[in-house]
Amino acid sequence: MSGAPQVDTSGKLQVDTSGKLQVDVEKRFPGSIPIHGRFESTTAGGAITVLFGPSGCGKTTILRCLAGLERPERGSIRFEGESWCDSERSLFVSPQRRGIGYLSQDYALFPHLTALENIRYGLRRLPREESQRRVVEIIDLLHLGGLEQRYPRQLSGGQQQRVAVARAVVRRPRLLLLDEPLSALDAPTREELRRELRRVLQQCAVPAVVVTHDRIEAIALADQIVVLESGQVRQCGSTEEVFSRPADLAVARILGVDTVVPGKIVEIADGLATISVGQADLVALAPAFPGPEVFVCIRAEEVALERGSTAQSSARNHLVGQIVSLFREGPITRVHLDCGFPLAAIVTHQSSQTLGLREGATVTAVLKAPAIHLIGRG
């Protein structure tokens, strides 16, 4: 039913907007590029939308417009059928009344309050028992036990991030807005918290919009991706869709990875993992995280092609498939294969000629296990 036009009793055509975030905002800062954020995403079932793009592309500005911290010059924001901002009707709902949780890049913990006081900050209007119950629950969910009485500066970066997340989600917001939630952390902590963040978001079942310039973060967290460049939305769709069918070369370049497909780890032995992807099985180095749900990322230049369906080499993966399409880009040819799942490869134009590559031909894609990059999904 969702999204389907309906005729109500007054005879007007109405579109069901429940479970949707509809954004169309324009903002211009003096001396910088104009930003036009226009997209629609699903919020039903706690879906996570990632605003992805290089730094300076306007992601944070769009997020701040969603929070009500920035007033767009023109445009509108509708969340689950409710208007938050509409320049034509001079409507603007303050951040206090949007029922959001907002996490800025540096967490903005209140320095004069302890971790516990920070978490409780937004619960003043709740009855004591209810507030207490929620605080205990969130401290348990984010493993913050024992840190309650510490001041922000006595906490590590990862702990600060968890306190900030706790402070935002403990209010049960209708929409969570996260600005580069992991960028302030060192690499190992980031790795750990990335998986934890998705778990927490899923457990709270609160829809979220996450801003990031980190591809791994985007793939790990997103249900939907909005790709931005120079203040414009280039593409908007599910993670799989965006990566397997980039709208244009610019998007493909921003995404940087050519094949991103969901898979499932079915076996781990001798430090190698067998992953079931579409109709094919892949062998990759066993990941450090438990799995089993993963995204498999493969760069096109790591894929070698051989003619026919037989080949012997040291590579662990030999995938037989058909060529779906070929694109020549100067000296190289980009090849799209169907080998049980969509796979992109790059070969030189000469190789393409030698191998006699054409649409519909059967080839074997050869791929070393270390060339397969796995990103865990909670």
Add this chain to the structure above:
Amino acid sequence: MDWQAIGLTVRLAASTTAILFLIGVPLAYWLATSRRRWRYIVDALVALPLVLPPTVVGFYLLVATGPRSPFGRLYEQATGALLPFSYEGILLGSVIFNLPFAVRPFAAAFAAVDRRLIEASWCLGESRFITFFRITFRTAWPGVLAGLVLAFAHTVGEFGVVLMLGGNIPGETRTVSIAIYDSVQALKFQEANATALLLLGFSFLVLCITYSLQHRKAFPL
């Protein structure tokens, strides 16, 4: 030593500081956060006593509160008394003359509060008004305290405005600095020295407190 003058001075300084706290905090917050173009005019008005000779401020206040001015007549009708040459008169003069000494440190402290903390509070559902008390004031209090201490000390040492507006009435408008001036005029150097030394010591102490506050963080650790 003129204990009556000392008592009066402390009372005047304490009242001035209290009033400056009440009107200075909202004014400073407005100056620190407003983006209106004409706020610079208010900024300049507040800072005027810093550059004007106290006699000029005192003179205009005398004219403005005298029986011939509309304000002076209104005040007389309401209270049956006149502001010039009264304690209330020098209190008004002190508040106006000390405005920059309180408002400028307040405004600097409010402007230095991390805007992201304020935004975080808004997004946690707290109004601008409540956010001011829970975040802005709580993190800016060393600056506010420094401003109060400075205003108190400056009132204690004030001379020109008090003399112009209040004259030299013992127990009513005769403050410590007037008492020193009076002693010197009467060639009582011993007495002038004792009071002056007291003021010197007090002022030095106050500045020490102010500077130590400026290096202090608003939160533990």
